[in-house]
Every structure is written in structure tokens, then in C-alpha cells.
Amino acid sequence: MSDALDLNDIKRRMEGAIQAFKHDLGGLRTGRASASLLEPITIEAYGSEMPINQVANISVPEPRMLSVSVWDKSMVGAVERAIRDSGLGLNPITDGTTLRVPLPELNEQRRKELVKIAHQYAEQARIAVRHVRRDGMDQLKKLEKDSVISQDDSRVLSEKVQKLTDETISEVDKMLAVKESEIMQV
Structure with missing residues (x-):
């Protein structure tokens, strides 16, 4: 049957x-930091669109902060721009090859x-x-x-x-x- x-x-x-x-x-923000928040973001890298996790490492050092460690120094600007333009209301702070992304109160x-x-x-x-x-x-x-x-x-x-x-x-x-x-x- x-x-x-x-x-x-x-x-x-x-x-x-x-x-x-x-x-x-x-990918939806709840007020607590989550690495998956940035996963939908794509970066214009090396002539094509790439997910952020293929050009950088995302970690959560504090409950209201994300840390994005970009592997290639030349990609830092593109990653920062992509995070700003993502519509998530995030404003990354550049520190060398690391971007700190504070999560504002909702x-x-x-x-x-x-x-x-x-x-x-x-x-x-x-x-x-x-x-x-x-x-x-x-x-x-x-x-x-x-x-x-x-x-x-x-x-x-x-x-x-x-x-x-x-x-x-x-x-x-x-x-x-x-x-x-x-x-x-x-």
C-alpha cells in the first residue's frame, strides 16, 4: 500500500x-547578538557575490556585540559597506582587519x-x-x-x-x- x-x-x-x-x-535580531544575524549578507568580492562567512569569521564576544574578522585586508571596506547597506540597522566600527558591530537597543x-x-x-x-x-x-x-x-x-x-x-x-x-x-x- x-x-x-x-x-x-x-x-x-x-x-x-x-x-x-x-x-x-x-537571521532576525532579538536584542541578543547572534552570528547568524550576518549570514544573509553577501559581499562583492573577487568579481562575484560571496556570503560574508566566506570572506570573514563572525564571533560573538559580548551579548550586544558582533566581531567580524576579515581574512583579506583589501576586503575590509567591502565587508563594512555590505553590513551598513544590509538594512539591519547596524553600524560597524573598523579596527584593522576586525569590524566590531554593536547591536543597538531595539x-x-x-x-x-x-x-x-x-x-x-x-x-x-x-x-x-x-x-x-x-x-x-x-x-x-x-x-x-x-x-x-x-x-x-x-x-x-x-x-x-x-x-x-x-x-x-x-x-x-x-x-x-x-x-x-x-x-x-x-
Whole structure:
């Protein structure tokens, strides 16, 4: 029965949506420094766009400070510019090949903006999960139409796919609630 539809593959794809959501949430500022905050930033380096972690080492020496150690001295200006222009509201201080990035206090308006962004990320994750469900359901309909599985088997499998979908979406909602409380915590 379940040989025809690979539930493990569907589960794996839904977990992939969860992992992508976790990664997106990691980039949102909560008031505490996190190296993942700078990960989405790309640098114009050596004639191409490169992620910041391929030209520098990011560390967290203090709860409200990031330290970016640029490996190539000629790249310091480009890294500093990329951090300033990232839209994260950060203002790096250059000290040789090291950039110190103090994290300013989040005001109420900025916290609300970050919560909205977190909600957008959550909705993207839910949509990805629903796409996986739709693919699974389409696959079931095709298998039933081709007489590979019976109507009863199709109904049982579609209920399993729906249960996986509901569990995954509730996990996304829980993660969103945790991140939202982290962001709003003063």
C-alpha cells in the first residue's frame, strides 16, 4: 500500500521547510547578538557575490556585540559597506582587519517590524508545506486513477499526508510564537 507513495519523502520535504524557516528566523535580531544575524549578507568580492562567512569569521564576544574578522585586508571596506547597506540597522566600527558591530537597543517600532517579518517567514514555510501536501495528494490521485492503489488505500494515505501537514504547520506556529516572544521581550 504505502510502497506506491513514499510518506518518508513527504515528511523529509516538510522537515526541509521547517529547517529553512529555522534558518530564516535565526537571521532576525532579538536584542541578543547572534552570528547568524550576518549570514544573509553577501559581499562583492573577487568579481562575484560571496556570503560574508566566506570572506570573514563572525564571533560573538559580548551579548550586544558582533566581531567580524576579515581574512583579506583589501576586503575590509567591502565587508563594512555590505553590513551598513544590509538594512539591519547596524553600524560597524573598523579596527584593522576586525569590524566590531554593536547591536543597538531595539525600539518598539523595530520590534513590531521584526515580528511582521517573522510572520512572513512563517507564512512562506506554511505555503511550502502545503505545496508538499498538494504534490502528495496529486500523486495519490494519479495512483488511484492508474489502479495502482484502491480508493480505501488512497483515503488512508491521504489522511496520513494531511496529519503530517497539520503536525508540521503546528510546529511552524510554535516556533513563530517562541520567536515572537523573544523579539518582543524588552
